[in-house]
Each structure stands twice: as C-alpha cells, then as structure tokens.
Amino acid sequence: MEPILSVDQLTKKYKDFTLDHISFQIPRGMIVGMIGENGAGKTTTLMSIFEMISPDSGQIRLFGKSWRENRKETLQKVGLVMDGLNQNPRLYCKDLDNIYRRIYKNWDSRLFYQYLERFSLPLNKKIKSFSKGMLVKLNFALALSYHPELLILDEATSGLDPVMRDEILELLQEFVMEEDHSVLISSHITSDLDKIADYILFLHQGKLQFLRSMEEIENNYGVLHCRKDFLQVLSPEDYEAYMPEDFSCKVLIRNKQALLGRFQDLVMERATLEDFMLFSTKGVLPCQD
Amino acid sequence: MSGLIYRDIITQIRYSFLSKLIPDILFFLMFLVLLGKYRFSPLTMILLYLPTQTSIIPITLKDADSNYKGRMLSMTFPFSKRELVLSRYYSCCLYQLYGVGVMILFLTLHFLIYRTYSPAAYLGIFAGGLLIALFMTLINVMVSFVGNINLSTIFYIVFVLLAAAAYILYLFLDIDPLDLLILPLPLLWGIAAGIVAVTGIISYSISMKVFAGSCR
Structure with missing residues (x-):
C-alpha cells in the first residue's frame, strides 16, 4: 500500500x-x-x-x-x-x-x-x-x-x-x-x-x-552508565554519543545486543526518546572526541 | 465555499449583533421620526450611515484572522487560495443584504410618511446607497488583505471621516442632488456601476496577489 x-x-x-x-x-x-x-x-x-x-x-x-x-x-x-x-x-x-x-x-x-x-x-x-x-x-x-x-x-x-x-x-x-x-x-x-x-x-x-x-529502538538502543576509562574500550561504532559526568559517563549505545555479547556483565537501561533528544543536544559525538 | 461564507457571516453576527443593532435602530428612528421632514434625512441615512455600518465587516473578519489565527485555520481547510480570497469577498458583499433590507424599509416608510422626493428619486437614493456600500466594502476588504489589523482599522476610520466630511460639505453648499444629474440617468448609473465593478476587479486582484505571496 x-x-x-x-x-x-x-x-x-x-x-x-x-x-x-x-x-x-x-x-x-x-x-x-x-x-x-x-x-x-x-x-x-x-x-x-x-x-x-x-x-x-x-x-x-x-x-x-x-x-x-x-x-x-x-x-x-x-x-x-x-x-x-x-x-x-x-x-x-x-x-x-x-x-x-x-x-x-x-x-x-x-x-x-x-x-x-x-x-x-x-x-x-x-x-x-x-x-x-x-x-x-x-x-x-x-x-x-x-x-x-x-x-x-x-x-x-x-x-x-x-x-x-x-x-x-x-x-x-x-x-x-x-x-x-x-x-x-x-x-x-x-x-x-x-x-x-x-x-x-x-x-x-x-x-x-x-x-x-x-x-x-527498544531492541538496539540502550543507555550505559560507565566509568570514563571504559569509554576508551568502546569503538565509535558502538555508540551514538556520550555525556560526561563528574566521575562517570552516560553513553547512548547503538547496538546493545552486540555489546552485551562482548561484555556480558554490562547493565544497560532502556533508551527513552527523551534520552535521544538529550544526547543529540548535549552529548559528545564519537567524531568530536 | 458556503462553509467559509457562513463562517464569516456568523462571525460578524456573533461579534457585534447587539452592539450594531441598537445604534442602527436608534439612527433609523432619529432620521425617520425626528429628522424625517428634512430633505437631507434619507440621504444621510442611506448614503452615509448605512454604508459605513455595513462596510465594517472586513475589519471584524480581519480582527478574527489576526487575533485568533483565523487565516491560519483557513489554510487547513480543503480550499484553494483563490477560494479563500473569493469567499471573503462574497461574504462581505452578501452581508450588504442587511443594509439593503434596512434601506428598503427606511425609504419605503419615509416615502409613505413624507413623500419628500419622487419614487424615482427614492429609487436613485437606494441605488446610490447600495453602490457606495459596495464600493466601501470592496476597498476595505482589499486593505484587510494588504495590511494588518491596525492599518485596516485606521484606513476604515479615515475613509468614514472623509465620506462624512464630503457629505457635510455638500450639505453646507446646499446643493440639490437632482442638480448634479447633468448626464442622462442611465449613463450616470452605468458609470457608477462600472466604477464599482472595476474597483471589485482591481481589489480582488491585489488581494489575491498579496495573499498568495504571504504564504512564504
């Protein structure tokens, strides 16, 4: 149709x-x-x-x-x-x-x-x-x-x-x-x-x-809270953007199933639409590192 | 387009029905009862007062467009831009039927009571009033498309004041209206109707151009 x-x-x-x-x-x-x-x-x-x-x-x-x-x-x-x-x-x-x-x-x-x-x-x-x-x-x-x-x-x-x-x-x-x-x-x-x-x-x-x-979105995207040094482990293809905080980072993960396959102990939250908006306006893109 | 025309007319009625009707009734009675015996009475009522009253509808509708996003709402309706502009002209001209009704009633009563003029002269006064009302309305509709609500209102007030000033001057010069009819009547009316028709065409063309260009 x-x-x-x-x-x-x-x-x-x-x-x-x-x-x-x-x-x-x-x-x-x-x-x-x-x-x-x-x-x-x-x-x-x-x-x-x-x-x-x-x-x-x-x-x-x-x-x-x-x-x-x-x-x-x-x-x-x-x-x-x-x-x-x-x-x-x-x-x-x-x-x-x-x-x-x-x-x-x-x-x-x-x-x-x-x-x-x-x-x-x-x-x-x-x-x-x-x-x-x-x-x-x-x-x-x-x-x-x-x-x-x-x-x-x-x-x-x-x-x-x-x-x-x-x-x-x-x-x-x-x-x-x-x-x-x-x-x-x-x-x-x-x-x-x-x-x-x-x-x-x-x-x-x-x-x-x-x-x-x-x-x-629900199947592939997630929000990861991690230490800043963990961000170095991730490749730019793994995430859309990240937001640095005082001692940690919030990362909008692009393909959480694949990441969970590599790091099984990771705890990721469901990415809401609000997260997308926040990361797009306040987040740091991988190419901006 | 009947929905747009209905909307415009009902908006005018809801805006100012009582506040318009009461002065209309008062002026009607004043010019018929108190001042009816004077020659200027039907001229003032038909050629000045009623046209200025009925030609205000474009201003009312412009106010609705400006303050209540009426024009933006109209763009969501299933009409072309040509129809949106044309319907405004139709509704404003259709609204003159109210004035026509009052004119007919007033002149009929005035003729029956005073017989100041011949029936043909009363008919001429009626035709003159209708043409003046249409002329003023067509100009006001165009200004409402071209300018904002402030400009439209100011223009309307100036227009009315000029018409009133011209009329008062004519009264002071004490000219018999029949003396003005130096041309044959049919030719005179033809010229007057032609002026109104040409005004309508020019007014619509300008309004259409402005409206189409404003959606940017």
Whole structure:
C-alpha cells in the first residue's frame, strides 16, 4: 500500500535556520512520532503540508497525489490539531457544526456531538469561556468528526491533564485500528510517544537524524552508565554519543545486543526518546572526541 | 465555499449583533421620526450611515484572522487560495443584504410618511446607497488583505471621516442632488456601476496577489 504521506527533499531556508532536504514516509495504519528540540523544524515541516508556508524545494505527496495539485481533495481527508490554533472564541459549538458540515463532505454531526458529550464540552456557552484543556478537546472533536484518514498533531496534548491525555492517546490508538488511517504526532511529551508510537522521526537542527521503528529502538538502543576509562574500550561504532559526568559517563549505545555479547556483565537501561533528544543536544559525538 | 461564507457571516453576527443593532435602530428612528421632514434625512441615512455600518465587516473578519489565527485555520481547510480570497469577498458583499433590507424599509416608510422626493428619486437614493456600500466594502476588504489589523482599522476610520466630511460639505453648499444629474440617468448609473465593478476587479486582484505571496 502506498504511504499516506510522502515528503521528499523538503527544504526551507530562513535567515538563521534551514530545513535541510527532509525526506520521510508515513505508512498507513501507523502512529509516527516526531521529536526534536525547539527549533528543530517540526512545525515548519507540518506547516509546509498545509501550505501555511511555501517550501523552497521538495515534493509532498498525500494519499499518493501531489498535494499542490490535489489540495482540495486531499485536505478533506486530513485532520489537524495544533497547539494554539483554536476556534474563534465568539462562536458556539453549534456554529462550528454548521460551518464544518458545509466544508467537509464526510462531516458527521452526530459524531461531533457525541465527542462534545464525551469530553463534557458545553453547547450553550461561547468558546471564549473554555479552558485551554477544553479548547484542545474541542479541536480533537472537530478533527475526528469528518472521518479523516490522516491525523496530524502538533503539540496537541500539551495543556491536558494526565487523565485526559491518556484518553486522547487511547482515541489515537482506536483511530489507527482502521488499517488505512495514520497519525503523525509532533510532541515534546516523549512519554506519550513511548506509549503509542510505532515509528519515531527525529529532527535535529533542521536535519532528519533518523526514522526508526520503536521496536528497533527498544531492541538496539540502550543507555550505559560507565566509568570514563571504559569509554576508551568502546569503538565509535558502538555508540551514538556520550555525556560526561563528574566521575562517570552516560553513553547512548547503538547496538546493545552486540555489546552485551562482548561484555556480558554490562547493565544497560532502556533508551527513552527523551534520552535521544538529550544526547543529540548535549552529548559528545564519537567524531568530536 | 458556503462553509467559509457562513463562517464569516456568523462571525460578524456573533461579534457585534447587539452592539450594531441598537445604534442602527436608534439612527433609523432619529432620521425617520425626528429628522424625517428634512430633505437631507434619507440621504444621510442611506448614503452615509448605512454604508459605513455595513462596510465594517472586513475589519471584524480581519480582527478574527489576526487575533485568533483565523487565516491560519483557513489554510487547513480543503480550499484553494483563490477560494479563500473569493469567499471573503462574497461574504462581505452578501452581508450588504442587511443594509439593503434596512434601506428598503427606511425609504419605503419615509416615502409613505413624507413623500419628500419622487419614487424615482427614492429609487436613485437606494441605488446610490447600495453602490457606495459596495464600493466601501470592496476597498476595505482589499486593505484587510494588504495590511494588518491596525492599518485596516485606521484606513476604515479615515475613509468614514472623509465620506462624512464630503457629505457635510455638500450639505453646507446646499446643493440639490437632482442638480448634479447633468448626464442622462442611465449613463450616470452605468458609470457608477462600472466604477464599482472595476474597483471589485482591481481589489480582488491585489488581494489575491498579496495573499498568495504571504504564504512564504
């Protein structure tokens, strides 16, 4: 099956930042988490999909079609929840129902009101009376109510309490149970991605570091705490980066199975997504020794 | 595009329905009841007050675009950029129907009560009011695409003040409007309608160019 989203050599240059030839594909039926430090280019990438910014070069294909030529048709099937991108506060939820059913062919009013009830959102109050968490829930209700095939979330769960975040994560997992549905979620809450993501896309300083499956990350990567002299024993191929501490080192091991085969007494922790981000920004790369 | 048009109209209504309706009712009664016997009364209401009131919708929508990321949200909808711009024009022009309704009601009542002008002159005043409202609206929509909310608001205020100043000057010079009709009526209306149509085309072209160029 063709990928639901295909980005090829996407480039965007600003004065102090360049999104540098990003290429990746989002397969169908998967949740892909996008991680990266602030300013890595995550939002720039997502905004390019919606033509909120115009890339300098590159191709974006949605549902196998060029997004520029088929914008109207493809955006009928894409839902977006973006932190800070909220509805006009002077409107009511019923106004949004009337607006969206005129925009989206597959708009499902019944489903929308079901979500409003599920999220306990009031029908008779203007949106300006909603809290931040309520606004996020409303955005999810809107994005899910026209039966999209691709959901794109940009820091969508920030501002939600842990209980609500858990419910949203459950919703996302239900969403991808349809084999042709996918989710691309950009988030700093890496613990959420640890729970639900199938693939991780890691951006750093405008460059794509990797797109790997969570299974591969869990099986191959680990964090080793060791003495500094032990680092000399390791070869540069064994690790991605290390962070020196006062009397020891933390090392992000690249192929822990192979290393455990050589040093059977080693104790390694599971590498979390947060570890990847920390090592990429604060770590020392092997070639920098 | 009906969803975008509906969104714009409902936004305008939710923004300022009561705060607009109350002064409209007060001015309506003032110009009809208190000042209705004067020749300037229907002219002021139809050629000045109502056009300035209904041509404010681009500013309201610009405020929604600027302060609540309305334009960014619009980019996520399944519409082309051409449709996003065109729908704004449609919704702002469609909103003039409110003014048209008030104009028709006012002029009908004024004619029945005072008969200050002939029916043809009342019709001419109505047509003039509609054209002025459309003209002001088309200019305001263009400025809302070209500038930010501050520029749009300042431009609207200046536009209204200039229109009011020109109108007051005309009142002081005590010119009978029928004396201005030196050209044959059909030609005069044709020129006026042509000016509004050309303004619309130029306004849309500039807005489209600016909007397309701003997504960078």
